[in-house]
Amino acid sequence: MKKHLSPLLLTFVFCFCEQPQQYNPIDSISTDISILASDSLAGREVGTPGEKMAADYIVAELEAAGARPKGTDGYYQSFFVKDADNPHAQPSEETGEDGITGYNVVGMIDNPGEELVVIGAHYDHLGMGGFSSLHRGEQAVHNGADDNASGIAAMLHLARVLSEKELNRDVLFIGFSGEEKGLWGSNYFTKNPTIDLSKVNFMINMDMVGRLDESKGLAINGTGTSPIWNWLLDEVNSDSLKLIKSESGVGPSDHTSFYLQDIPVLHFFTGQHEDYHKPGDDPEKINEEGILTVASMIEQMIVLMDDDEQIAFTKTKDESDNPRFTVTLGVVPDYMFDGEGMRIDGVSEDKPAIRAGIEKGDVVVQLGDSTVTDMMSYMRALSVFKKGDKTTVVIDRGGEKLSFEIEF
Structure with missing residues (x-):
């Protein structure tokens, strides 16, 4: 297994990890994202050299923050997926040439108590595009600055600041890989944990927290997984964010794997945008102050809950009852919209919606x-x-009701 940083990253790590200097959170967050979302990492697709380079960087930063190794081989926990093109493929301990090997990165701040808090974010992205890309032009690097270098930057910031706190619970930091392929890394970790899962008080997941805008909308999923969440989130919302809460513990990110192990979870998300799963998701579009706002809110939660007993877990509505569909309108929903209806945040090319004349914002x-x-x-x-x-879609466009005929 790769034990050292690639030459490309050695200079960065030397400059930002080895030299003593006063910690500047905004500069550090910006540096983390610039490195992780650089073209040289080629989109951090699981199983590629770019993924390993990103893992090396996260290891170096966790080590510099004082987190000790908690993987199966130092900070690393490898997993193998044989049938990588199968959407139902499961990661395992197997090895071989015909498949994909990915790496979770696991580090822990060791505090006096036996209980743990897990803070996680995935670091892999789409590489040059592929099936999950929404880009329809020439092949290009999908840097994934928001998805999810932003979540890793927030996680690393929390590692740096929480290492300076006198806490009664251990804090486990996990950089997951293979999330974009189907939650591979978190699935594997929860089934092959390097800690006692029964000691985990709760899990915090940060996936796409880099685009907090002027509306200050912050989506938080999983609020129904413990009775304490709604009160606590309102208590620590000192920046008057517009919290858009969703109770379900199941969603398209790594908190789901922990919820399925009966662990209370929260997933923080600043919203979808037109660069999602496209080459335009670059560092210059990131709101570093917004990332710090989200991370500071999580920091307050962890400190406030440190002396409390282990929180209660509650199941949310059974998502197996969710409707299944075989067609698509070809739109990207606005997950931050809390009004009546389903607001469209993007329209895919050559799909029913765009052919009918439906637009973003409808x-x-x-x-x-x-x-x-x-x-x-x-x-x-x-x-x-x-x-x-064939059917009819009625939309509200600026207060005017319009009707469109579509064919799936």
Whole structure:
């Protein structure tokens, strides 16, 4: 296994890890993102040299912050996926040439108590694009500054500041890989933990926290996984953020793996944008102050809860009851929208919506015979259609109701 930083990163690590200097959080966050989302890492796709270079950098920063190794081989925990093109493929301990090897990075700040808090973020991205890319032009590096160099930068900041706190719980930091392929890294960790999962008080996941905008909207998923979350989040919201809460413990990010082990979770997310899964997700578009705001909120939570007993876990609505659908309208939902309907944050090329004339910013209020009041009602309405069906979509565009005929 690779034990040392690649030559490309040695200079950065020497400058920012070895030289004593006063800690400047904004500068450090900016540096983390600039390195992790640089073209030289080629999009950090799991199983590539860019992924390993990113892992090396995270290891160096965790070590500099005082976190000790907690992987299976130092800070590293490797996993292997044989049938990598299978969307249901599961990571395992196997090895071989016909498959993909990825690496979780695991470090722990060792405090007096036996309980733990887990802070995680995935660091892999899409490499040069591939199936999950929304880019339709020539092949290009998908740097993933927001997705998810931003979450790793927030995690590293928390490692640096929490190492200076006198806490009663250990804090475990995990950089997951393979998230973009299907939560490979977090799935593997929770089934092959390097700590006692029964000692985990809660898990915090940060995935895309780099685009906090002037509306100050912050989506927090998993608020139904413990009775304490709603009170606590309001208590630490000192920056008057617009908190958009969702109860479900299941979602398309790594907190899901921990929720499925009956661990309370929260997932922090500053919203979708037009650069999502495209080459334009670059460092210059990141709001470093916004990342610090989110991380500081999490820091307050951990400090405030440090003397409390282990919090209660509650199951949320069974997501296996969610509607399943075989067609798509070809839109990106606005997950930060909390009004009536389903607001569109992006329209994919050559899909039913764009062919009908539906635009970004439109709010879907009716699909076929079904009224759309939120994301779930939109999904239910969509689930009744199959390829070749025709129907009507009613949208609200600036207060005006417009009707569009579409064919799936």
